[in-house]
Amino acid sequence: MIRTIQIDGFKSIHSETIQLGRVNCFIGANGVGKSNVLEAIGVLGAAANGVVDDEALIRRGVRAGLPRLFKSSFTSERTPAHIGVGAVGDGGEGYRVSLLNPLESPEPAWSYKTEVLTDGQQEIVSDGVRNKKNLNPQAGLAALKLVDVAPDNAAAQLMQGLQNYAIYCPNTPTLRGTVPDAQPRAPVGLSGGQLAEGFAELQKHYSEDNSGVLDEVLELIDWVSDIQTTSHGANLLSPKVARTKLMLKFTDRFMNKSRNELTAYDASEGALYVIFCAVLCLLPQAPRLLAIDNLDQALNPRLLTRLTARLSGWLKRGGNDRQLLFTAHNPAVLDGLDLADPEVRLFAVERNSNGLTCVRRLELTPALTSLNQQYPLSRLWLMGHLGAVPNV
Numbered sequence: 001m002i003r004t005i006q007i008d009g010f011k012s013i014h015s016e017t018i019q020l021g022r023v024n025c026f027i028g029a030n031g032v033g034k035s036n037v038l039e040a041i042g043v044l045g046a047a048a049n050g051v052v053d054d055e056a057l058i059r060r061g062v063r064a065g066l067p068r069l070f071k072s073s074f075t076s077e078r079t080p081a082h083i084g085v086g087a088v089g090d091g092g093e094g095y096r097v098s099l100l101n102p103l104e105s106p107e108p109a110w111s112y113k114t115e116v117l118t119d120g121q122q123e124i125v126s127d128g129v130r131n132k133k134n135l136n137p138q139a140g141l142a143a144l145k146l147v148d149v150a151p152d153n154a155a156a157q158l159m160q161g162l163q164n165y166a167i168y169c170p171n172t173p174t175l176r177g178t179v180p181d182a183q184p185r186a187p188v189g190l191s192g193g194q195l196a197e198g199f200a201e202l203q204k205h206y207s208e209d210n211s212g213v214l215d216e217v218l219e220l221i222d223w224v225s226d227i228q229t230t231s232h233g234a235n236l237l238s239p240k241v242a243r244t245k246l247m248l249k250f251t252d253r254f255m256n257k258s259r260n261e262l263t264a265y266d267a268s269e270g271a272l273y274v275i276f277c278a279v280l281c282l283l284p285q286a287p288r289l290l291a292i293d294n295l296d297q298a299l300n301p302r303l304l305t306r307l308t309a310r311l312s313g314w315l316k317r318g319g320n321d322r323q324l325l326f327t328a329h330n331p332a333v334l335d336g337l338d339l340a341d342p343e344v345r346l347f348a349v350e351r352n353s354n355g356l357t358c359v360r361r362l363e364l365t366p367a368l369t370s371l372n373q374q375y376p377l378s379r380l381w382l383m384g385h386l387g388a389v390p391n392v
Helices: 034-048 054-059 141-148 154-163 172-176 195-205 213-219 269-282 301-318 331-336 366-372 377-383
Strands: 002-010 013-019 023-027 083-089 094-100 111-118 123-127 166-168 224-230 247-252 261-263 289-292 323-328 344-351 357-362
Touching: 002 034, 002 154, 013 034, 013 357, 023 034, 023 301, 023 331, 034 054, 034 083, 034 094, 034 154, 034 166, 034 289, 034 323, 034 357, 083 154, 094 154, 111 141, 111 154, 123 141, 141 154, 172 269, 195 213, 195 224, 195 247, 195 269, 213 224, 213 269, 213 301, 247 269, 269 289, 269 301, 301 323, 301 331, 331 377, 366 377
Parallel strands: 023 323, 023 344, 166 289, 289 323
Antiparallel strands: 002 013, 002 083, 083 094, 094 111, 111 123, 224 247, 247 261, 344 357
């Protein structure tokens, strides 16, 4: 897993070092830079794949923008010459890169200024000022060098995780299958497309598993007695509604058996978001490193708490190296986080008096533990004991 992320000069982040666990929740007021943290890793993932341009960024869920909007610019700080992002894994393996693009005359792709890749024992790529060499400055060397590195090498594993990283931000029409996903990928698209296909894979993968993991998913959707996928759902859906080849079919346990089946088009949107999270966390085909922006949307507070409590266990089932970052605004998410587990981490994201994004890990200090015995973390956040609240 990635243990350290270093971000310099990216959007509202002047310079921040973040120590990650398996589950990483970022809370804070609107506009403080939570999504910028996720997007900085997306830039690093594009760089690890060999090119940083709009297509590579959009493919990873990063909002495309002009170079002047990517580079931080504060009246209180010197404007950095380049954007720097780096990641370090469990064994000291690391990849870091600095990128630049002319602000006044931007190129289609960003140029690599420096690039370093190490497996924790030796440097595989150590490249200084690129424009002094007879090389294409817009092509990453580390991505090319990986052909000479064994697949089980720590550096290769780190790079693969970064290359496949993506920021998911589901929306209800796409989850329902009535709107196509602009960024389709396996097992689900970045906006929630192919949800039925993803759930079919989930059922197939755990069909002979006796641990009850599928029951854990169903338990979070209290009105459902069963969920299946079907390609013969024409009788369940109006011919006026757009449909996908494979559809989710829910069985409502409260309705008459002759009319108790419905598709994702008619089902509760909360059920769709739960299935979406389960598919991403439980399936090994999903990225080892992934992010979900606004995990809490469309979910009842109590359901959100229960779902959040399941995330760490689900990720472990999907693979020991699985890792999730997510943002949230609903205080109920905090009550599902077991902060006594060092692999579950909560970060408060705020902007200081000069407007710079600051990321602070919230840990169970003796003082906070004492307060937590009287009030849940959700209440402490609303009361202002954790920070990360708007100054309004």
